[in-house]
Amino acid sequence: MGLNSISFLAADVSSTAFNRLSISPAERQEKIALNAIEVEALDREIQRLIHEHAGDLTSGFIAESPDKLNRIVRHFRACLGQLEPVAPRCNAPWVSAVIEAGGDVRPCFFHRPLGNTRDGGLHEILNSSQALQFRKDLDIATDPICRRCVCSLYIPNAGTFDTSPTAGVGHATHGGGEYIG
């Protein structure tokens, strides 16, 4: 097919991202998520993928690391209540932004908009007092939206991030709300 790379993502079961007006009802969430048998099958497939396509992982053709692939399984296990949801390593709100078709600017796909490009420029929105405060307050490790996140972004060595081992269980922490993208 001439692809440069391939990426895998868990289904987002419980957020209002991607233009959903409200959180899906429980029956709908159950339909999208995996049952206990399916999650075991997925786990086996992921382990097989990691084992049989080690070269594709190393070359970057498979965009995710083995840990990120395993996180897909953990996500569905958390949906089933088999595991506590754990937030990914992410610095998306500090290094990127999502602009929706209607102009809403979000710090990532899942958190609420910080403004709209009809009312101001992107730079202004990303550095507004509201945006600065949002990033200052956001604790990815404990935030309930982050803990259910299926699509995180982590750019290493981005600005002021503290990635030392003492910064937490694999989570970047930050000194403030500055946008450094």
Ligand code: SF4
């Ligand atoms: S972990 Fe997910 S929800 Fe949280 S800031 Fe990162 S992309 Fe957004």
